[in-house]
Each structure stands twice: as structure tokens, then as C-alpha cells.
Amino acid sequence: METEKNGKVESFQPFNFLLVGNLxxxxxxxxTHQKILHFESIGGPPAFQTxxxxxxxxxxxxxxxxxxxxxAAARKILKNEHVNLKFLxxxxxxxxxxxxxxxxxxxxxxSTILKEGEKIELSDTDLHYLKALQLQKTIVSPxxxxxxxxxxxxxxxxxSFLTIDIQGYLRTVNPSNRQLEIGRLYSWDIFxxxxxxxxxxxxxxxxxxxxxxxxxxxxxxxxxxxxxxNISVTAGAKGSYLFPNIKSKNHYFYTPAFxxxxxxxxxxxxxxxxxxxxxxxxxxxxxxxxxxxxITFASAVxxxxxEKEGIYGNYxxxxxxxxxxxxxxxxxxxxxxxxxxxxxxxxVNVLKLM
Numbered sequence: 001m002e003t004e005k006n007g008k009v010e011s012f013q014p015f016n017f018l019l020v021g022n023l024x025x026x027x028x029x030x031x032t033h034q035k036i037l038h039f040e041s042i043g044g045p046p047a048f049q050t051x052x053x054x055x056x057x058x059x060x061x062x063x064x065x066x067x068x069x070x071x072a073a074a075r076k077i078l079k080n081e082h083v084n085l086k087f088l089x090x091x092x093x094x095x096x097x098x099x100x101x102x103x104x105x106x107x108x109x110x111s112t113i114l115k116e117g118e119k120i121e122l123s124d125t126d127l128h129y130l131k132a133l134q135l136q137k138t139i140v141s142p143x144x145x146x147x148x149x150x151x152x153x154x155x156x157x158x159x160s161f162l163t164i165d166i167q168g169y170l171r172t173v174n175p176s177n178r179q180l181e182i183g184r185l186y187s188w189d190i191f192x193x194x195x196x197x198x199x200x201x202x203x204x205x206x207x208x209x210x211x212x213x214x215x216x217x218x219x220x221x222x223x224x225x226x227x228x229x230n231i232s233v234t235a236g237a238k239g240s241y242l243f244p245n246i247k248s249k250n251h252y253f254y255t256p257a258f259x260x261x262x263x264x265x266x267x268x269x270x271x272x273x274x275x276x277x278x279x280x281x282x283x284x285x286x287x288x289x290x291x292x293x294x295i296t297f298a299s300a301v302x303x304x305x306x307e308k309e310g311i312y313g314n315y316x317x318x319x320x321x322x323x324x325x326x327x328x329x330x331x332x333x334x335x336x337x338x339x340x341x342x343x344x345x346x347x348v349n350v351l352k353l354m
Contacts, residue, residue, distance in 0.1 A: 024096065056315070
């Protein structure tokens with residue numbers, strides 16, 4: 001791993017990463033001013049995260065399934081990225097998704113699940129093997145409730161730092177059109193097994209509405225306080241936020257998105273953001289500077305993906321550092337005012353009763 005400090009690049013030992021989630025077959029329809037693009041590609045959070053983390057020379061294992069329709073292509077790609085495929089299993093029926101991206105990049109994509117994937121259950125035999133790897137970073141990124149709470153509990157035992165993308169635990173399928181929608185939270189136990197959880201702004205606002213919380217900001221801060229974890233909230237082109245698990249509860253961190261680019265394909269941006277944030281997250285030297293560095297780094301990395309189609313972002317180190325430096329100039333430490341602090345306490349009291 002490399003980071004920028006005082007204008008100098010510092011090198012660190014590669015991390016042992018475990019990526020938990022299913023690879024997918026993605027069928028995409030992307031509207032542009034010139035034409036409508038139709039294409040199929042290998043997707044799923046581990047695919048996007050692997051290509052990035054491989055560029056950073058980390059050691060990578062994937063625990064999940066791959067559809068038999070793209071197994072050969074997926075294995076070829078992953079072998080080229082030097083990924084350990086011992087735990088990659090074949091699924092005969094999915095998962096397969098259809099994604100439609102409107103011309104206006106400010107609008108959300110619509111995703112339809114054509115075939116569901118198999119559940120990911122961590123066996124005791126695999127648990128024993130993974131424990132011997134001395135995993136430093138584990139990223140759990142379900143696309144649709146395929147990673148059970150029991151598996152999360154086992155992963156917690158063997159992971160030094162475990163991050164979760166909440167999306168797969170908040171999704172439901174509309175029975176009329178098979179479109180994925182934000183729905184009921186799968187289980188509150190998820191929060192007890194994680195060091196960091198990532199929400200999209202839509203997801204945290206949905207949970208806010210369900211809990212009747214005063215604001216998504218107060219809910220984010222309260223979740224961090226009650227469950228002793230870090231909360232990340234991504235808002236697409238509007239930027240991203242971090243509510244760290246620190247003693248001082250009256251401030252949080254914000255970075256804008258790097259928007260001086262031509263967006264081609266936004267699929268996987270959140271997956272890559274989480275991978276970069278997990279990589280850069282300060283586990284020891286926690287201060288304002290390191291938190292701002294982590295979120296601007298993640299935002300810079302995500303911008304390098306969406307300029308191209310598919311999983312193949314342009315992750316040149318100089319490109320990432322340049323964009324991060326630009327973002328650092330605009331990143332902010334935001335203060336939670338006294339009224340909002342009262343709201344945080346109200347939500348804390350509600351969460352403690354659940």
C-alpha cells in the first residue's frame with residue numbers, strides 16, 4: 001500500500017484481504033446523448049474490489065459464488081489478478097442482474113434481479129483455514145441478503161478489521177417487476193459484528209424514516225455511538241460523509257466527489273469506494289487529518305472507476321494522488337450543532353431499546 005504524506009510516497013506491507021460476496025452477471029442498458037449502450041459484463045462487489053486492490057498489490061481471497069454462465073471468464077480475469085480462488089464456488093442459476101442507467105447521471109439506476117444467487121454460509125472447515133491466513137481486512141458486500149448473520153459472526157472471529165456494505169441487508173424485491181428496492185433491515189445484529197458500515201444516502205434516509213429519527217445525520221452519529229463503529233454515507237455526485245467511532249461525538253467529516261470527469265459507467269463505484277476506504281482507514285493514528293485523508297482517498301479512487309466501462313478502472317497512483325489532493329482542499333470537518341446533538345441523544349435512546 002502507498003499513501004501520500006508531506007508530498008512523499010510512503011510504502012507499507014500489503015494487507016491480507018478477504019472479499020465476501022457473490023460475483024454476478026450484469027446486463028446493462030446505459031443511455032447517452034449519442035446512443036443507448038447494451039452490454040453484458042462480470043459484476044458483483046468482489047469483482048470491482050479485486051481489480052482495484054490487485055493494482056495496490058494486496059493479497060486477496062474471495063468467498064462467494066460465481067454464475068456458471070460467466071465462470072470461465074471470471075476465473076481467467078481473477079487468476080490474472082493473482083486472486084486466491086480456493087473459496088469461489090459455482091452457482092447454476094445466478095445471480096444475474098439487469099441495470100438501467102438514465103441519461104441524467106443525477107438519477108438513480110434501476111436494477112432488476114433476474115436470477116438470485118446462492119446463500120453464502122461459512123463452514124467450520126473454511127473458518128479454520130481462513131483463521132490461519134491472519135486476515136487484516138475483510139469486506140462483506142452482499143447484493144441481496146446472501147451473507148447470513150451466522151457467517152458474519154464467524155467472520156468477526158477471524159478479522160482484524162471488518163467492513164460491511166449495508167445495501168444487501170436493506171434490499172427487497174418488488175414482486176410485480178422484480179426490481180430491487182430499499183426495504184426492511186435484514187437484522188440489527190449486523191451492527192454488532194462490524195468495524196465500519198457503509199450506507200448510501202438513500203439507504204440511511206430510508207432507515208431514518210422507518211425509525212422516525214429527526215435526521216439522517218443524527219441517525220448516523222447515533223449508530224456510531226451505540227454500536228461503537230464507524231459509519232460511512234455516500235451521496236454520489238454530492239460527495240460522502242464519515243462518522244467515526246471516536247470520543248468526540250460533535251463533529252464528522254465530508255468530502256465532495258471528484259466531478260471533473262466524463263462519467264461512463266457508475267456500476268461498482270460504491271464497491272470500490274468501500275474497498276479504498278477500508279484500505280486507507282486509520283486504525284491507530286485516528287485524528288482529523290487521517291480521517292479526511294481516508295475519505296478523500298476513497299472518493300478519488302471511485303472517480304477512477306466510473307470513467308470506464310466495467311470493472312477496469314484506471315488506478316494509476318499519480319492519478320489517485322492528484323485527485324485526492326484536489327479533494328483535500330475542499331474537504332471539511334463539520335460540527336454537529338447543539339440542536340442536532342439533542343436529536344442524536346434522542347436516537348441513541350431509541351436504539352438502546354431495540
